[in-house]
Structure formats: structure tokens, C-alpha cells
Amino acid sequence: MAPPLTPFVDALPLPQRLIAGQHHGSLVVRMRMGEHCFHRDLPLSKIWGYEGMVPGPTIEAERGHPVTVEWQNELEGPLPVVVTKAPTHADARGVPVQCVPGLSGGTADRNTPALTGHAVVHLHGGLTPAVYDGWAENLLAPGQAAVFHYPMDQRAALLWYHDHVMGITRFDVYAGLAGLWIVRDQAERELGLPEGPPFEVPLLIQDRNFDIDERGRLTGLLVHKTDPDVMEAFAPFTVVNGKVWPELEVQPAIYRLRVINASNARTYRLVLVRNGSPELERITQIGTDHGLLRTATRMPSDGLVLASAERADLLVDFSELAPGSVLTLFNTAKAPFDGASFPATQAEAAADLAGLLPHPEAMRFRVVPGSAQRRVFPAALATDFGAPLPDEVASAKRRAIALVELELEGEPNMLTMRELAPVEESDATGLLTVTDDGMTTRYRAVAAHFEDVTTFFPMLGEYEVWQLINLTGDTHPIHVHLDPFQILSRRPIRYEIARGGIEDLLITAAVTLERDPADQLDHRIDDNERGLKDTVRVNPNEVVEIALRFTNYSGRYMYHCHILEHEDRDMMRPFVTMPTELMAFMA
Numbered sequence: 039m040a041p042p043l044t045p046f047v048d049a050l051p052l053p054q055r056l057i058a059g060q061h062h063g064s065l066v067v068r069m070r071m072g073e074h075c076f077h078r079d080l081p082l083s084k085i086w087g088y089e090g091m092v093p094g095p096t097i098e099a100e101r102g103h104p105v106t107v108e109w110q111n112e113l114e115g116p117l118p119v120v121v122t123k124a125p126t127h128a129d130a131r132g133v134p135v136q137c138v139p140g141l142s143g144g145t146a147d148r149n150t151p152a153l154t155g156h157a158v159v160h161l162h163g164g165l166t167p168a169v170y171d172g173w174a175e176n177l178l179a180p181g182q183a184a185v186f187h188y189p190m191d192q193r194a195a196l197l198w199y200h201d202h203v204m205g206i207t208r209f210d211v212y213a214g215l216a217g218l219w220i221v222r223d224q225a226e227r228e229l230g231l232p233e234g235p236p237f238e239v240p241l242l243i244q245d246r247n248f249d250i251d252e253r254g255r256l257t258g259l260l261v262h263k264t265d266p267d268v269m270e271a272f273a274p275f276t277v278v279n280g281k282v283w284p285e286l287e288v289q290p291a292i293y294r295l296r297v298i299n300a301s302n303a304r305t306y307r308l309v310l311v312r313n314g315s316p317e318l319e320r321i322t323q324i325g326t327d328h329g330l331l332r333t334a335t336r337m338p339s340d341g342l343v344l345a346s347a348e349r350a351d352l353l354v355d356f357s358e359l360a361p362g363s364v365l366t367l368f369n370t371a372k373a374p375f376d377g378a379s380f381p382a383t384q385a386e387a388a389a390d391l392a393g394l395l396p397h398p399e400a401m402r403f404r405v406v407p408g409s410a411q412r413r414v415f416p417a418a419l420a421t422d423f424g425a426p427l428p429d430e431v432a433s434a435k436r437r438a439i440a441l442v443e444l445e446l447e448g449e450p451n452m453l454t455m456r457e458l459a460p461v462e463e464s465d466a467t468g469l470l471t472v473t474d475d476g477m478t479t480r481y482r483a484v485a486a487h488f489e490d491v492t493t494f495f496p497m498l499g500e501y502e503v504w505q506l507i508n509l510t511g512d513t514h515p516i517h518v519h520l521d522p523f524q525i526l527s528r529r530p531i532r533y534e535i536a537r538g539g540i541e542d543l544l545i546t547a548a549v550t551l552e553r554d555p556a557d558q559l560d561h562r563i564d565d566n567e568r569g570l571k572d573t574v575r576v577n578p579n580e581v582v583e584i585a586l587r588f589t590n591y592s593g594r595y596m597y598h599c600h601i602l603e604h605e606d607r608d609m610m611r612p613f614v615t616m617p618t619e620l621m622a623f624m625a
């Protein structure tokens with residue numbers, strides 16, 4: 039399908055840097071309506087952005103140096119996004135409507151124009167006291183402001199800040215309310231990694247769609263479009279740092295790319311291609327969500343998978359390339375993503391309309407003349423964390439959560455996290471059984487929706503193991519606020535859901551920890567996932583176990599799917615971290 043915009047004609051923008059140390063750790067960031075140019079050939083788009091920009095300024099902080107941000111809400115309504123649900127999944131030619139611009143016969147949603155700009159800021163990956171974490175219901179109306187204190191008592195990492203309003207996060211982030219936040223520290227600096235321009239480049243990747251006028255010309259107006267078959271918005275244009283399919287000129291040197299998937303729903307599997315061949319070996323991954331891995335790793339053989347909110351810290355070696363060399367970054371992941379593999383050698387041909395991937399291009403790198411700079415970075419990177427000890431895991435509090443899709447007539451399906459409590463009774467309805475190596479545990483769902491009773495009260499300083507059981511057909515990136523976690527295991531399951539077995543709360547299903555004969559996924563933990571994570575992909579037919587330990591801050595936090603259309607409907611739950619000594623006084 040010919041792209042309706044010319045790729046690689048805009049230079050990759052670098053977000054404005056806002057270095058906290060230059061402002062005595064005290065920043066003011068305004069949320070404002072702005073006008074933004076997503077592509078050379080597009081009219082200006084109205085956006086909501088931090089400082090009126092897409093993405094917002096990149097805040098840079100130093101470990102151990104607290105940062106305060108006065109978040110000032112100066113947004114003006116209405117929401118600068120047309121929200122629509124197209125009446126059909128595909129048009130008369132059979133092209134899925136989410137692969138093309140415009141409303142595709144959909145009518146503009148009537149409720150979203152009433153959104154005047156309530157907002158709340160969450161620092162994703164921040165070890166932040168609960169009062170400053172951006173609870174989804176504690177909103178700032180336009181004209182209101184709040185000062186949030188960020189201790190920055192955490193290791194160097196690429197974080198991001200974004201809107202988190204209950205029920206409409208998908209629209210506020212889509213409108214532009216997202217920005218990067220880099221924590222730096224001495225341990226990382228001692229490795230001599232590139233820091234700042236030109237060799238450290240953040241790449242914030244999103245997908246966006248735009249409206250068309252009566253003559254079919256793109257208008258620049260942002261469109262959030264879903265369809266009767268697919269409840270997530272998968273937009274056809276890949277936007278990096280606010281530009282559609284940009285190009286970055288690179289010198290013959292090693293670049294450090296700080297990559298984040300900031301899309302609402304789309305998962306990317308990134309493959310760097312030169313002269314038709316994948317060049318995965320040109321890339322070394324040194325960090326993940328919460329900073330450096332213990333050792334540098336190669337790319338997975340299919341490419342780098344990043345679901346919504348996942349980050350990767352990459353070293354890319356352009357040093358031996360002749361000026362004029364061109365390398366294109368492709369995305370080979372179909373949408374909705376279900377973990378299915380795709381060979382990197384086919385990356386240029388990854389376009390797939392049925393997979394809602396009309397244009398697999400993401401961006402391009404072009405080598406320009408410069409003095410070649412060859413450097414070697416150490417393979418051993420971090421020693422400040424290890425895998426949780428078997429003893430700690432064995433004695434940890436265990437929790438089980440089923441990821442479930444509830445089909446509804448006449449409205450979008452509802453995705454929920456069913457928090458499960460073990461029960462003794464053996465009656466067959468309303469129970470979810472998990473059979474592992476002949477041992478069966480019976481559970482009853484005790485919470486499903488955000489406003490249901492809180493059931494998770496982790497003790498500060500104590501390990502917990504959360505078991506995430508995916509009973510849906512898609513991959514869900516599950517994000518836990520506050521401290522990072524480590525992935526303990528990823529194992530195949532087969533399951534049967536009883537007829538009518540998914541009710542509003544209860545679920546009747548049998549899960550067995552063994553491979554379903556029809557299941558093609560390998561269910562392995564990639565080397566680049568063996569770090570400190572805050573978002574983990576849970577694929578279909580899979581149970582993932584994570585080890586968490588909350589440390590410094592007591593309070594009410596959230597965990598949720600980071601597909602924003604899921605989070606908003608209703609794949610999000612609270613948990614309360616508690617100091618142990620308070621438990622004796624809990625009624």
C-alpha cells in the first residue's frame with residue numbers, strides 16, 4: 039500500500055532537554071494546547087502537550103538529587119482528537135479501516151468533545167511516594183496546579199511521564215501528553231556511555247492517525263479510531279519523537295539509542311535493515327526498563343520486541359559505515375500482537391493489512407561524513423542487583439491474577455484482571471483451578487474492576503511472587519507502579535473456560551501448566567528481559583511469574599495493562615503497600 043505521506047523527509051526531532059540540576063531541582067511544567075507539525079506535508083495538528091510540545095521536554099535528573107515539578111494544568115478544551123468507532127472492520131476493498139486515515143464512515147464520538155482537560159501526571163518507572171504517583175482519580179482541572187516531589191533515589195534509567203486520568207488515559211496520551219525523564223548516576227557514568235547529544239538519542243515511538251477532508255487530503259487533525267472487531271486503536275503512521283517516519287543523520291560512531299514504545303496499544307518488533315538484510319549484530323542492548331542489565335546482550339533473533347511502555351537502551355555501531363550508507367528501522371509486529379514470530383530476514387516485506395501493519399517502516403538512519411570513532415564498552419554493566427534468592431522466592435507471599443476478556447453485546451469488550459484467592463471448597467462453578475505437575479489449586483475471583491475492594495496489601499521490604507495467567511488471545515504488557523520487579527518464569531498453559539464461565543466477577547475455568555498442542559509460541563524469557571523491569575509482556579497461553587519487593591513508600595498504587603485501551607476499560611487495579619508493623623492494627 040503506497041504511503042499517503044513521503045517517508046524519511048523530516049529530520050528526527052530531539053526533544054528539548056530540561057536538566058533539573060540547572061534549575062536547582064525545581065521545575066515548572068505546563069500542560070498546554072499547542073500546534074505541532076507531524077510531517078512536512080501535513081497541516082499543523084492541535085495537540086495537548088507538556089509545554090505544548092510533542093513529546094514534552096526530556097527531564098534529566100541525577101540520582102540522589104530530588105526533583106520537584108510544579109505541574110500546571112493550562113489545558114484548553116475540547117480534546118484535540120476526534121474519537122470514532124468505524125462501522126465496519128474493513129472497507130469495500132477489504133482494507134481494514136484502521137490501516138487508512140480518516141473516520142472511515144464513523145461518527146465523531148459525542149462525549150469526548152466535552153473533555154475540557156482534566157489531567158494527572160504519572161512518572162512511569164519512578165520510585166515515587168504515593169501522593170505524587172499520579173493516582174488516576176486525583177485530577178487537576180484546567181487552572182489548577184500541584185507540586186510533586188520526586189526523590190530520585192533510584193538507579194539510572196529511562197523513565198517517562200504521561201497522563202493517567204481514569205477512563206481517558208488513551209485520549210490524553212494520544213493527544214500528546216507524554217515526555218521522557220532520564221535518571222543518571224555515577225555507576226553508569228563510569229562506563230563511559232554516551233550522554234547527551236549528539237551520540238545519545240532518545241527515540242519515543244508512537245502510532246498516530248489523522249483525518250482527511252472531502253477530497254481525501256490529510257488535515258492533520260488527530261484521529262483515534264477503533265472498529266467493531268478491534269477495540270484498540272492501531273494507527274497507520276509511525277511517529278518517532280513527534281515526526282512521521284523521520285530520518286536521523288549519524289556520524290560513523292557508536293550511538294546510544296534510548297528507545298521507548300509510547301504507543302497506546304501497538305507492540306513493535308524492531309529490525310534494523312541495510313541493503314535488504316537485517317543487521318541485528320550491529321546492536322547491543324545494555325539496558326531495559328529500570329536501567330542497565332548485568333551484561334550486554336544481543337538482539338533476539340527476530341528483532342527487539344517492545345510493548346507499550348517497555349524501554350531499551352541500545353548501542354548501535356555505525357562506525358565502519360561509509361558516508362551515504364542508509365539503514366532503515368522496520369517494525370515486523372502484527373497488531374494486535376500475540377507473540378507470534380516473524381523472521382527478521384523478511385522485515386522489508388512485513389507489511390500486513392490483516393495484521394493492521396500497512397507501513398512497517400519506523401525511521402531511517404543515514405551516515406554522514408565524520409571522523410570514525412571506534413570505542414569498546416565493557417560487557418559487564420551492573421552488579422547492583424541479582425536474581426532473587428531461591429529462599430526469598432520460596433517463602434514469598436504468592437498472588438495469582440487471571441487476565442480475562444469479558445465479551446459484551448453492543449459495546450466494546452471489557453478486559454479485567456481477576457484477583458484470585460485460594461479456596462478450600464470443590465464445587466465446580468465460579469472457581470478457577472490451576473493444575474501444576476498434578477497439584478491443583480482452587481481459586482475464586484475476589485476482585486475484577488478498579489473500584490472493587492482492595493485485596494493486595496504487600497509488606498514493605500518483603501518479596502512477593504505474582505502469577506499472571508493470560509486467558510485471552512493477545513499479549514498484555516502488565517505494568518506495576520513503584521518498585522521494579524524481575525521475571526522469574528514464563529511457562530505455557532492450556533486452559534478451558536466453561537460455557538458462560540466469565541461472569542462479571544466470577545470465572546469458571548481450568549488451567550493446566552502444560553503446552554496446548556496448537557500453541558506455537560516458545561514462551562522463553564529473552565536475555566534482555568533479565569533485568570529490572572516495570573512492564574512485562576504476558577503472551578497468550580502463558581503464565582508469567584514475577585518477583586516484586588516494594589521498598590520505601592507506603593500507600594495506594596496501581597497496576598494495570600499498559601495497552602491504554604485496556605487500562606481504561608478496566609484492566610487496572612489498586613494495591614496498597616504497608617509497613618509490616620501496621621498489620622497488627624488492621625481491622
Ligand SMILES: [Cu+2]
Nearest residue numbers: 514599601604
Ligand atoms: Cu491488555
